[in-house]
Amino acid sequence: MDQQADTAGPATGQGRKLTVVVVGLAAVVVAMLCAFALPAINSGPHGLPAGVTGPQQSTTAVSEALRGDAWDVTVYDDEAGLKAAVQDREVMGGIALAPGRVTAYTATAGGPQAAAALSSAATAIAGQQQADVTVTDLKPFTEDDPKGAGFASATLPIIFGGMFPAVILSRLFTGHSGLRLRLTGGIAFALVAGFAVTAFLQYGTGSLDGDYLLTSLGMSLGMAALVTTLLGLESLIGMAGFGLGAVVIMLLGNPLSGFASGPHWLPDGWATLGQLLPPGAAGSLLRANAFFDGTGAGAAVLTLAGWVVFGLALMLVADRRGARAAVPRPASTG
CATH class of the missing domain: 3.40.50 (Rossmann fold)
Known part of the structure:
Protein backbone atom coordinates (compact mmCIF):
# COMPACT_ATOMS: atom_id res chain seq x y z
CA MET A 1 0.00 0.00 0.00
CA ASP A 2 2.77 2.43 0.92
CA GLN A 3 4.57 1.74 -2.37
CA GLN A 4 1.38 2.37 -4.32
CA ALA A 5 0.85 5.65 -2.44
CA ASP A 6 4.42 6.74 -3.18
CA THR A 7 3.89 5.99 -6.86
CA ALA A 8 0.56 7.82 -6.95
CA GLY A 9 2.03 10.94 -5.32
CA PRO A 10 4.53 11.84 -8.08
CA ALA A 11 1.99 10.87 -10.73
CA THR A 12 -0.57 13.24 -9.22
CA GLY A 13 2.02 16.02 -9.05
CA GLN A 14 2.99 15.49 -12.67
CA GLY A 15 -0.66 15.52 -13.68
CA ARG A 16 -1.23 18.83 -11.94
CA LYS A 17 1.86 20.27 -13.55
CA LEU A 18 0.68 19.14 -16.99
CA THR A 19 -2.74 20.67 -16.34
CA VAL A 20 -1.21 24.01 -15.39
CA VAL A 21 0.99 23.98 -18.51
CA VAL A 22 -1.92 23.15 -20.83
CA VAL A 23 -4.22 25.77 -19.30
CA GLY A 24 -1.42 28.36 -19.31
CA LEU A 25 -0.60 27.76 -22.97
CA ALA A 26 -4.28 27.96 -23.88
CA ALA A 27 -4.52 31.27 -22.02
CA VAL A 28 -1.54 32.60 -23.97
CA VAL A 29 -3.15 31.60 -27.27
CA VAL A 30 -6.41 33.31 -26.29
CA ALA A 31 -4.49 36.41 -25.20
CA MET A 32 -2.72 36.49 -28.57
CA LEU A 33 -6.06 36.18 -30.36
CA CYS A 34 -7.52 39.05 -28.33
CA ALA A 35 -4.43 41.22 -28.85
CA PHE A 36 -4.56 40.88 -32.62
CA ALA A 37 -8.29 40.47 -33.24
CA LEU A 38 -9.74 43.21 -31.02
CA PRO A 39 -7.75 46.10 -32.58
CA ALA A 40 -8.71 44.84 -36.05
CA ILE A 41 -12.40 44.50 -35.14
CA ASN A 42 -12.52 47.93 -33.51
CA SER A 43 -10.40 49.69 -36.12
CA GLY A 44 -11.71 52.74 -37.93
CA PRO A 45 -11.41 56.51 -37.69
CA HIS A 46 -11.22 57.60 -34.05
CA GLY A 47 -10.78 61.32 -33.56
CA LEU A 138 -0.28 65.54 -51.17
CA LYS A 139 1.90 62.90 -49.49
CA PRO A 140 1.68 59.63 -51.41
CA PHE A 141 3.82 56.57 -51.03
CA THR A 142 6.62 56.22 -53.56
CA GLU A 143 6.02 55.49 -57.25
CA ASP A 144 7.89 52.19 -56.89
CA ASP A 145 5.69 51.12 -53.98
CA PRO A 146 2.40 53.05 -54.23
CA LYS A 147 0.58 50.80 -51.75
CA GLY A 148 3.25 51.17 -49.06
CA ALA A 149 3.83 47.43 -48.76
CA GLY A 150 7.53 47.87 -48.07
CA PHE A 151 6.90 50.44 -45.38
CA ALA A 152 4.33 48.18 -43.67
CA SER A 153 6.76 45.24 -43.78
CA ALA A 154 9.37 47.22 -41.81
CA THR A 155 7.58 46.38 -38.57
CA LEU A 156 9.07 42.87 -38.51
CA PRO A 157 12.73 43.90 -38.98
CA ILE A 158 12.32 46.50 -36.23
CA ILE A 159 10.69 44.10 -33.75
CA PHE A 160 12.86 41.08 -34.47
CA GLY A 161 15.87 43.35 -34.86
CA GLY A 162 15.44 44.03 -31.18
CA MET A 163 14.50 40.54 -30.02
CA PHE A 164 16.96 38.31 -31.88
CA PRO A 165 20.21 40.10 -30.93
CA ALA A 166 19.05 40.37 -27.32
CA VAL A 167 18.53 36.64 -26.92
CA ILE A 168 21.62 35.65 -28.93
CA LEU A 169 23.95 38.07 -27.16
CA SER A 170 22.57 36.93 -23.81
CA ARG A 171 23.45 33.34 -24.65
CA LEU A 172 26.91 34.09 -26.07
CA PHE A 173 28.14 36.57 -23.44
CA THR A 174 26.73 35.37 -20.17
CA GLY A 175 26.96 36.62 -16.63
CA HIS A 176 28.24 39.84 -15.21
CA SER A 177 31.50 39.61 -17.16
CA GLY A 178 29.60 39.68 -20.47
CA LEU A 179 27.23 42.52 -19.57
CA ARG A 180 29.14 45.30 -21.30
CA LEU A 181 29.82 43.12 -24.32
CA ARG A 182 26.08 42.46 -24.62
CA LEU A 183 25.37 46.18 -24.47
CA THR A 184 28.09 47.05 -26.99
CA GLY A 185 26.92 44.32 -29.34
CA GLY A 186 23.28 45.39 -29.06
CA ILE A 187 24.00 49.04 -29.88
CA ALA A 188 26.36 48.09 -32.70
CA PHE A 189 23.78 45.73 -34.17
CA ALA A 190 21.06 48.39 -34.02
CA LEU A 191 23.25 50.84 -35.93
CA VAL A 192 24.35 48.36 -38.60
CA ALA A 193 20.92 46.79 -39.04
CA GLY A 194 19.16 50.18 -39.07
CA PHE A 195 21.29 51.44 -41.93
CA ALA A 196 21.07 48.11 -43.80
CA VAL A 197 17.27 47.80 -43.55
CA THR A 198 16.79 51.41 -44.59
CA ALA A 199 19.12 50.96 -47.57
CA PHE A 200 17.14 47.92 -48.71
CA LEU A 201 13.77 49.67 -48.37
CA GLN A 202 14.95 52.94 -49.90
CA TYR A 203 17.29 51.80 -52.66
CA GLY A 204 16.37 48.14 -53.10
CA THR A 205 12.57 48.33 -53.23
CA GLY A 206 12.08 52.08 -53.50
CA SER A 207 9.56 52.01 -50.62
CA LEU A 208 10.96 54.98 -48.67
CA ASP A 209 11.47 58.54 -49.83
CA GLY A 210 13.41 60.67 -47.39
CA ASP A 211 16.88 61.63 -46.24
CA TYR A 212 18.73 58.32 -45.99
CA LEU A 213 20.91 59.29 -43.04
CA LEU A 214 18.02 60.68 -41.00
CA THR A 215 15.77 57.72 -41.77
CA SER A 216 18.52 55.23 -40.95
CA LEU A 217 19.26 56.86 -37.62
CA GLY A 218 15.56 56.72 -36.76
CA MET A 219 15.41 53.04 -37.71
CA SER A 220 18.47 52.34 -35.57
CA LEU A 221 16.95 54.20 -32.63
CA GLY A 222 13.84 52.02 -32.85
CA MET A 223 15.89 48.84 -32.78
CA ALA A 224 18.13 50.19 -30.00
CA ALA A 225 15.07 50.94 -27.84
CA LEU A 226 13.97 47.32 -28.13
CA VAL A 227 17.35 45.63 -27.77
CA THR A 228 18.51 47.69 -24.77
CA THR A 229 15.21 47.18 -22.96
CA LEU A 230 15.27 43.42 -23.54
CA LEU A 231 18.94 43.15 -22.59
CA GLY A 232 18.26 45.15 -19.46
CA LEU A 233 15.35 42.91 -18.44
CA GLU A 234 17.40 39.79 -19.13
CA SER A 235 20.41 41.11 -17.21
CA LEU A 236 18.34 41.97 -14.17
CA ILE A 237 15.74 39.18 -14.07
CA GLY A 238 17.12 36.52 -16.39
CA MET A 239 15.33 34.86 -19.29
CA ALA A 240 12.03 35.40 -17.47
CA GLY A 241 12.63 39.13 -17.92
CA PHE A 242 13.35 38.68 -21.60
CA GLY A 243 10.20 36.60 -21.96
CA LEU A 244 8.14 39.28 -20.24
CA GLY A 245 9.50 41.96 -22.54
CA ALA A 246 8.97 39.84 -25.65
CA VAL A 247 5.36 39.13 -24.67
CA VAL A 248 4.63 42.84 -24.17
CA ILE A 249 6.20 43.68 -27.52
CA MET A 250 4.40 40.96 -29.48
CA LEU A 251 1.00 40.99 -27.73
CA LEU A 252 0.69 44.75 -27.19
CA GLY A 253 3.37 46.63 -29.08
CA ASN A 254 2.86 44.95 -32.44
CA PRO A 255 -0.94 45.00 -32.85
CA LEU A 256 -1.31 48.44 -31.23
CA SER A 257 1.53 50.06 -33.16
CA GLY A 258 -0.66 51.41 -35.96
CA PHE A 259 2.39 50.80 -38.14
CA ALA A 260 0.55 50.39 -41.42
CA SER A 261 -2.62 52.35 -40.69
CA GLY A 262 -1.46 55.16 -38.43
CA PRO A 263 -2.56 55.53 -34.79
CA HIS A 264 -5.82 57.34 -35.56
CA TRP A 265 -7.25 54.09 -36.91
CA LEU A 266 -7.32 52.58 -33.41
CA PRO A 267 -9.49 53.50 -30.40
CA ASP A 268 -8.01 56.39 -28.40
CA GLY A 269 -6.71 54.46 -25.38
CA TRP A 270 -5.23 51.68 -27.47
CA ALA A 271 -3.64 54.14 -29.88
CA THR A 272 -2.05 56.08 -27.02
CA LEU A 273 -0.66 52.91 -25.45
CA GLY A 274 0.64 51.72 -28.80
CA GLN A 275 2.52 54.97 -29.40
CA LEU A 276 4.16 54.72 -25.98
CA LEU A 277 5.61 51.30 -26.79
CA PRO A 278 8.74 50.94 -28.96
CA PRO A 279 7.10 49.40 -32.10
CA GLY A 280 4.49 52.16 -32.35
CA ALA A 281 6.98 54.96 -31.70
CA ALA A 282 9.44 53.42 -34.19
CA GLY A 283 6.73 53.24 -36.85
CA SER A 284 5.73 56.87 -36.30
CA LEU A 285 9.36 57.96 -36.49
CA LEU A 286 9.96 56.02 -39.70
CA ARG A 287 6.80 57.51 -41.26
CA ALA A 288 7.86 61.03 -40.28
CA ASN A 289 11.41 60.70 -41.58
CA ALA A 290 10.62 58.74 -44.74
CA PHE A 291 7.72 60.84 -46.06
CA PHE A 292 7.34 64.09 -44.08
CA ASP A 293 10.93 65.36 -43.81
CA GLY A 294 10.96 64.67 -40.08
CA THR A 295 7.80 66.66 -39.31
CA GLY A 296 6.12 65.31 -36.19
CA ALA A 297 9.08 63.12 -35.20
CA GLY A 298 9.76 64.74 -31.83
CA ALA A 299 7.36 62.71 -29.67
CA ALA A 300 8.53 59.42 -31.18
CA VAL A 301 12.20 60.31 -30.65
CA LEU A 302 11.58 61.16 -27.00
CA THR A 303 9.62 57.95 -26.45
CA LEU A 304 12.30 55.73 -27.99
CA ALA A 305 15.08 57.59 -26.17
CA GLY A 306 13.18 57.00 -22.93
CA TRP A 307 13.11 53.24 -23.59
CA VAL A 308 16.86 53.27 -24.32
CA VAL A 309 17.51 55.06 -21.02
CA PHE A 310 15.22 52.58 -19.24
CA GLY A 311 17.16 49.64 -20.69
CA LEU A 312 20.50 51.21 -19.78
CA ALA A 313 19.27 51.86 -16.24
CA LEU A 314 18.30 48.21 -15.84
CA MET A 315 21.72 47.13 -17.08
CA LEU A 316 23.42 49.58 -14.71
CA VAL A 317 21.54 48.10 -11.77
CA ALA A 318 22.46 44.60 -12.94
CA ASP A 319 26.09 45.66 -13.35
CA ARG A 320 26.35 47.04 -9.83
CA ARG A 321 24.60 44.03 -8.36
CA GLY A 322 27.02 41.74 -10.18
CA ALA A 323 30.02 43.80 -9.04
CA ARG A 324 28.94 43.52 -5.41
CA ALA A 325 28.48 39.79 -5.76
CA ALA A 326 31.97 39.45 -7.24
CA VAL A 327 33.68 41.16 -4.29
CA PRO A 328 35.18 38.40 -2.07
CA ARG A 329 33.92 38.37 1.47
CA PRO A 330 36.55 38.76 4.25
CA ALA A 331 37.53 35.52 5.90
CA SER A 332 36.01 34.87 9.30
CA THR A 333 38.42 35.31 12.20
CA GLY A 334 36.24 33.55 14.73
Whole structure:
Protein backbone atom coordinates (compact mmCIF):
# COMPACT_ATOMS: atom_id res chain seq x y z
CA MET A 1 0.00 0.00 0.00
CA ASP A 2 2.77 2.43 0.92
CA GLN A 3 4.57 1.74 -2.37
CA GLN A 4 1.38 2.37 -4.32
CA ALA A 5 0.85 5.65 -2.44
CA ASP A 6 4.42 6.74 -3.18
CA THR A 7 3.89 5.99 -6.86
CA ALA A 8 0.56 7.82 -6.95
CA GLY A 9 2.03 10.94 -5.32
CA PRO A 10 4.53 11.84 -8.08
CA ALA A 11 1.99 10.87 -10.73
CA THR A 12 -0.57 13.24 -9.22
CA GLY A 13 2.02 16.02 -9.05
CA GLN A 14 2.99 15.49 -12.67
CA GLY A 15 -0.66 15.52 -13.68
CA ARG A 16 -1.23 18.83 -11.94
CA LYS A 17 1.86 20.27 -13.55
CA LEU A 18 0.68 19.14 -16.99
CA THR A 19 -2.74 20.67 -16.34
CA VAL A 20 -1.21 24.01 -15.39
CA VAL A 21 0.99 23.98 -18.51
CA VAL A 22 -1.92 23.15 -20.83
CA VAL A 23 -4.22 25.77 -19.30
CA GLY A 24 -1.42 28.36 -19.31
CA LEU A 25 -0.60 27.76 -22.97
CA ALA A 26 -4.28 27.96 -23.88
CA ALA A 27 -4.52 31.27 -22.02
CA VAL A 28 -1.54 32.60 -23.97
CA VAL A 29 -3.15 31.60 -27.27
CA VAL A 30 -6.41 33.31 -26.29
CA ALA A 31 -4.49 36.41 -25.20
CA MET A 32 -2.72 36.49 -28.57
CA LEU A 33 -6.06 36.18 -30.36
CA CYS A 34 -7.52 39.05 -28.33
CA ALA A 35 -4.43 41.22 -28.85
CA PHE A 36 -4.56 40.88 -32.62
CA ALA A 37 -8.29 40.47 -33.24
CA LEU A 38 -9.74 43.21 -31.02
CA PRO A 39 -7.75 46.10 -32.58
CA ALA A 40 -8.71 44.84 -36.05
CA ILE A 41 -12.40 44.50 -35.14
CA ASN A 42 -12.52 47.93 -33.51
CA SER A 43 -10.40 49.69 -36.12
CA GLY A 44 -11.71 52.74 -37.93
CA PRO A 45 -11.41 56.51 -37.69
CA HIS A 46 -11.22 57.60 -34.05
CA GLY A 47 -10.78 61.32 -33.56
CA LEU A 48 -9.18 61.48 -37.00
CA PRO A 49 -7.98 65.09 -37.50
CA ALA A 50 -9.37 66.53 -40.72
CA GLY A 51 -9.62 70.01 -42.17
CA VAL A 52 -12.29 71.76 -44.18
CA THR A 53 -12.37 75.06 -46.04
CA GLY A 54 -14.85 76.92 -48.19
CA PRO A 55 -17.93 79.11 -47.81
CA GLN A 56 -19.01 79.37 -44.18
CA GLN A 57 -22.41 77.80 -44.76
CA SER A 58 -20.86 74.81 -46.53
CA THR A 59 -18.08 74.29 -44.01
CA THR A 60 -20.57 74.46 -41.15
CA ALA A 61 -22.72 71.82 -42.83
CA VAL A 62 -19.72 69.53 -43.41
CA SER A 63 -18.46 70.00 -39.86
CA GLU A 64 -21.89 69.07 -38.53
CA ALA A 65 -22.04 66.03 -40.81
CA LEU A 66 -18.61 64.79 -39.66
CA ARG A 67 -19.21 65.58 -35.98
CA GLY A 68 -18.76 62.58 -33.68
CA ASP A 69 -16.10 60.25 -32.34
CA ALA A 70 -14.74 59.43 -35.79
CA TRP A 71 -13.58 62.92 -36.86
CA ASP A 72 -11.93 65.95 -35.32
CA VAL A 73 -12.66 68.76 -37.78
CA THR A 74 -10.75 72.06 -38.05
CA VAL A 75 -11.91 74.89 -40.33
CA TYR A 76 -9.24 76.70 -42.39
CA ASP A 77 -9.47 80.08 -44.10
CA ASP A 78 -8.40 78.90 -47.55
CA GLU A 79 -7.11 75.95 -49.54
CA ALA A 80 -3.48 77.01 -49.13
CA GLY A 81 -3.81 76.83 -45.36
CA LEU A 82 -5.54 73.47 -45.57
CA LYS A 83 -2.86 72.01 -47.85
CA ALA A 84 -0.10 73.31 -45.57
CA ALA A 85 -1.83 71.71 -42.56
CA VAL A 86 -1.93 68.35 -44.33
CA GLN A 87 1.74 68.55 -45.30
CA ASP A 88 2.72 69.64 -41.79
CA ARG A 89 0.74 66.72 -40.27
CA GLU A 90 -1.62 69.00 -38.36
CA VAL A 91 -4.46 67.04 -39.98
CA MET A 92 -4.57 63.72 -41.83
CA GLY A 93 -6.37 65.31 -44.78
CA GLY A 94 -9.02 67.82 -45.67
CA ILE A 95 -11.94 68.80 -47.87
CA ALA A 96 -12.10 72.03 -49.87
CA LEU A 97 -15.58 73.17 -50.88
CA ALA A 98 -16.36 75.47 -53.81
CA PRO A 99 -19.43 76.02 -56.00
CA GLY A 100 -19.79 72.89 -58.11
CA ARG A 101 -16.53 71.39 -56.84
CA VAL A 102 -15.34 69.31 -53.88
CA THR A 103 -11.62 68.56 -53.48
CA ALA A 104 -10.23 66.02 -51.05
CA TYR A 105 -6.63 66.58 -50.00
CA THR A 106 -5.15 63.38 -48.59
CA ALA A 107 -1.81 62.08 -47.31
CA THR A 108 -1.74 58.37 -48.08
CA ALA A 109 1.73 57.99 -46.57
CA GLY A 110 0.33 59.29 -43.29
CA GLY A 111 -2.29 56.54 -43.22
CA PRO A 112 -3.88 54.86 -46.26
CA GLN A 113 -7.09 53.95 -44.43
CA ALA A 114 -7.56 57.54 -43.28
CA ALA A 115 -6.97 58.78 -46.84
CA ALA A 116 -9.55 56.33 -48.17
CA ALA A 117 -12.10 57.34 -45.51
CA LEU A 118 -11.61 61.02 -46.29
CA SER A 119 -11.96 60.38 -50.02
CA SER A 120 -15.21 58.50 -49.40
CA ALA A 121 -16.54 61.35 -47.25
CA ALA A 122 -15.69 63.88 -49.98
CA THR A 123 -17.41 61.72 -52.60
CA ALA A 124 -20.54 61.50 -50.46
CA ILE A 125 -20.58 65.27 -49.93
CA ALA A 126 -20.10 65.87 -53.65
CA GLY A 127 -23.01 63.56 -54.37
CA GLN A 128 -25.26 65.48 -52.00
CA GLN A 129 -24.27 68.80 -53.58
CA GLN A 130 -24.26 67.42 -57.14
CA ALA A 131 -20.71 68.66 -57.54
CA ASP A 132 -17.59 67.27 -59.15
CA VAL A 133 -15.09 65.60 -56.81
CA THR A 134 -11.31 65.57 -57.10
CA VAL A 135 -8.85 63.69 -54.87
CA THR A 136 -5.34 65.13 -54.55
CA ASP A 137 -2.75 63.08 -52.66
CA LEU A 138 -0.28 65.54 -51.17
CA LYS A 139 1.90 62.90 -49.49
CA PRO A 140 1.68 59.63 -51.41
CA PHE A 141 3.82 56.57 -51.03
CA THR A 142 6.62 56.22 -53.56
CA GLU A 143 6.02 55.49 -57.25
CA ASP A 144 7.89 52.19 -56.89
CA ASP A 145 5.69 51.12 -53.98
CA PRO A 146 2.40 53.05 -54.23
CA LYS A 147 0.58 50.80 -51.75
CA GLY A 148 3.25 51.17 -49.06
CA ALA A 149 3.83 47.43 -48.76
CA GLY A 150 7.53 47.87 -48.07
CA PHE A 151 6.90 50.44 -45.38
CA ALA A 152 4.33 48.18 -43.67
CA SER A 153 6.76 45.24 -43.78
CA ALA A 154 9.37 47.22 -41.81
CA THR A 155 7.58 46.38 -38.57
CA LEU A 156 9.07 42.87 -38.51
CA PRO A 157 12.73 43.90 -38.98
CA ILE A 158 12.32 46.50 -36.23
CA ILE A 159 10.69 44.10 -33.75
CA PHE A 160 12.86 41.08 -34.47
CA GLY A 161 15.87 43.35 -34.86
CA GLY A 162 15.44 44.03 -31.18
CA MET A 163 14.50 40.54 -30.02
CA PHE A 164 16.96 38.31 -31.88
CA PRO A 165 20.21 40.10 -30.93
CA ALA A 166 19.05 40.37 -27.32
CA VAL A 167 18.53 36.64 -26.92
CA ILE A 168 21.62 35.65 -28.93
CA LEU A 169 23.95 38.07 -27.16
CA SER A 170 22.57 36.93 -23.81
CA ARG A 171 23.45 33.34 -24.65
CA LEU A 172 26.91 34.09 -26.07
CA PHE A 173 28.14 36.57 -23.44
CA THR A 174 26.73 35.37 -20.17
CA GLY A 175 26.96 36.62 -16.63
CA HIS A 176 28.24 39.84 -15.21
CA SER A 177 31.50 39.61 -17.16
CA GLY A 178 29.60 39.68 -20.47
CA LEU A 179 27.23 42.52 -19.57
CA ARG A 180 29.14 45.30 -21.30
CA LEU A 181 29.82 43.12 -24.32
CA ARG A 182 26.08 42.46 -24.62
CA LEU A 183 25.37 46.18 -24.47
CA THR A 184 28.09 47.05 -26.99
CA GLY A 185 26.92 44.32 -29.34
CA GLY A 186 23.28 45.39 -29.06
CA ILE A 187 24.00 49.04 -29.88
CA ALA A 188 26.36 48.09 -32.70
CA PHE A 189 23.78 45.73 -34.17
CA ALA A 190 21.06 48.39 -34.02
CA LEU A 191 23.25 50.84 -35.93
CA VAL A 192 24.35 48.36 -38.60
CA ALA A 193 20.92 46.79 -39.04
CA GLY A 194 19.16 50.18 -39.07
CA PHE A 195 21.29 51.44 -41.93
CA ALA A 196 21.07 48.11 -43.80
CA VAL A 197 17.27 47.80 -43.55
CA THR A 198 16.79 51.41 -44.59
CA ALA A 199 19.12 50.96 -47.57
CA PHE A 200 17.14 47.92 -48.71
CA LEU A 201 13.77 49.67 -48.37
CA GLN A 202 14.95 52.94 -49.90
CA TYR A 203 17.29 51.80 -52.66
CA GLY A 204 16.37 48.14 -53.10
CA THR A 205 12.57 48.33 -53.23
CA GLY A 206 12.08 52.08 -53.50
CA SER A 207 9.56 52.01 -50.62
CA LEU A 208 10.96 54.98 -48.67
CA ASP A 209 11.47 58.54 -49.83
CA GLY A 210 13.41 60.67 -47.39
CA ASP A 211 16.88 61.63 -46.24
CA TYR A 212 18.73 58.32 -45.99
CA LEU A 213 20.91 59.29 -43.04
CA LEU A 214 18.02 60.68 -41.00
CA THR A 215 15.77 57.72 -41.77
CA SER A 216 18.52 55.23 -40.95
CA LEU A 217 19.26 56.86 -37.62
CA GLY A 218 15.56 56.72 -36.76
CA MET A 219 15.41 53.04 -37.71
CA SER A 220 18.47 52.34 -35.57
CA LEU A 221 16.95 54.20 -32.63
CA GLY A 222 13.84 52.02 -32.85
CA MET A 223 15.89 48.84 -32.78
CA ALA A 224 18.13 50.19 -30.00
CA ALA A 225 15.07 50.94 -27.84
CA LEU A 226 13.97 47.32 -28.13
CA VAL A 227 17.35 45.63 -27.77
CA THR A 228 18.51 47.69 -24.77
CA THR A 229 15.21 47.18 -22.96
CA LEU A 230 15.27 43.42 -23.54
CA LEU A 231 18.94 43.15 -22.59
CA GLY A 232 18.26 45.15 -19.46
CA LEU A 233 15.35 42.91 -18.44
CA GLU A 234 17.40 39.79 -19.13
CA SER A 235 20.41 41.11 -17.21
CA LEU A 236 18.34 41.97 -14.17
CA ILE A 237 15.74 39.18 -14.07
CA GLY A 238 17.12 36.52 -16.39
CA MET A 239 15.33 34.86 -19.29
CA ALA A 240 12.03 35.40 -17.47
CA GLY A 241 12.63 39.13 -17.92
CA PHE A 242 13.35 38.68 -21.60
CA GLY A 243 10.20 36.60 -21.96
CA LEU A 244 8.14 39.28 -20.24
CA GLY A 245 9.50 41.96 -22.54
CA ALA A 246 8.97 39.84 -25.65
CA VAL A 247 5.36 39.13 -24.67
CA VAL A 248 4.63 42.84 -24.17
CA ILE A 249 6.20 43.68 -27.52
CA MET A 250 4.40 40.96 -29.48
CA LEU A 251 1.00 40.99 -27.73
CA LEU A 252 0.69 44.75 -27.19
CA GLY A 253 3.37 46.63 -29.08
CA ASN A 254 2.86 44.95 -32.44
CA PRO A 255 -0.94 45.00 -32.85
CA LEU A 256 -1.31 48.44 -31.23
CA SER A 257 1.53 50.06 -33.16
CA GLY A 258 -0.66 51.41 -35.96
CA PHE A 259 2.39 50.80 -38.14
CA ALA A 260 0.55 50.39 -41.42
CA SER A 261 -2.62 52.35 -40.69
CA GLY A 262 -1.46 55.16 -38.43
CA PRO A 263 -2.56 55.53 -34.79
CA HIS A 264 -5.82 57.34 -35.56
CA TRP A 265 -7.25 54.09 -36.91
CA LEU A 266 -7.32 52.58 -33.41
CA PRO A 267 -9.49 53.50 -30.40
CA ASP A 268 -8.01 56.39 -28.40
CA GLY A 269 -6.71 54.46 -25.38
CA TRP A 270 -5.23 51.68 -27.47
CA ALA A 271 -3.64 54.14 -29.88
CA THR A 272 -2.05 56.08 -27.02
CA LEU A 273 -0.66 52.91 -25.45
CA GLY A 274 0.64 51.72 -28.80
CA GLN A 275 2.52 54.97 -29.40
CA LEU A 276 4.16 54.72 -25.98
CA LEU A 277 5.61 51.30 -26.79
CA PRO A 278 8.74 50.94 -28.96
CA PRO A 279 7.10 49.40 -32.10
CA GLY A 280 4.49 52.16 -32.35
CA ALA A 281 6.98 54.96 -31.70
CA ALA A 282 9.44 53.42 -34.19
CA GLY A 283 6.73 53.24 -36.85
CA SER A 284 5.73 56.87 -36.30
CA LEU A 285 9.36 57.96 -36.49
CA LEU A 286 9.96 56.02 -39.70
CA ARG A 287 6.80 57.51 -41.26
CA ALA A 288 7.86 61.03 -40.28
CA ASN A 289 11.41 60.70 -41.58
CA ALA A 290 10.62 58.74 -44.74
CA PHE A 291 7.72 60.84 -46.06
CA PHE A 292 7.34 64.09 -44.08
CA ASP A 293 10.93 65.36 -43.81
CA GLY A 294 10.96 64.67 -40.08
CA THR A 295 7.80 66.66 -39.31
CA GLY A 296 6.12 65.31 -36.19
CA ALA A 297 9.08 63.12 -35.20
CA GLY A 298 9.76 64.74 -31.83
CA ALA A 299 7.36 62.71 -29.67
CA ALA A 300 8.53 59.42 -31.18
CA VAL A 301 12.20 60.31 -30.65
CA LEU A 302 11.58 61.16 -27.00
CA THR A 303 9.62 57.95 -26.45
CA LEU A 304 12.30 55.73 -27.99
CA ALA A 305 15.08 57.59 -26.17
CA GLY A 306 13.18 57.00 -22.93
CA TRP A 307 13.11 53.24 -23.59
CA VAL A 308 16.86 53.27 -24.32
CA VAL A 309 17.51 55.06 -21.02
CA PHE A 310 15.22 52.58 -19.24
CA GLY A 311 17.16 49.64 -20.69
CA LEU A 312 20.50 51.21 -19.78
CA ALA A 313 19.27 51.86 -16.24
CA LEU A 314 18.30 48.21 -15.84
CA MET A 315 21.72 47.13 -17.08
CA LEU A 316 23.42 49.58 -14.71
CA VAL A 317 21.54 48.10 -11.77
CA ALA A 318 22.46 44.60 -12.94
CA ASP A 319 26.09 45.66 -13.35
CA ARG A 320 26.35 47.04 -9.83
CA ARG A 321 24.60 44.03 -8.36
CA GLY A 322 27.02 41.74 -10.18
CA ALA A 323 30.02 43.80 -9.04
CA ARG A 324 28.94 43.52 -5.41
CA ALA A 325 28.48 39.79 -5.76
CA ALA A 326 31.97 39.45 -7.24
CA VAL A 327 33.68 41.16 -4.29
CA PRO A 328 35.18 38.40 -2.07
CA ARG A 329 33.92 38.37 1.47
CA PRO A 330 36.55 38.76 4.25
CA ALA A 331 37.53 35.52 5.90
CA SER A 332 36.01 34.87 9.30
CA THR A 333 38.42 35.31 12.20
CA GLY A 334 36.24 33.55 14.73
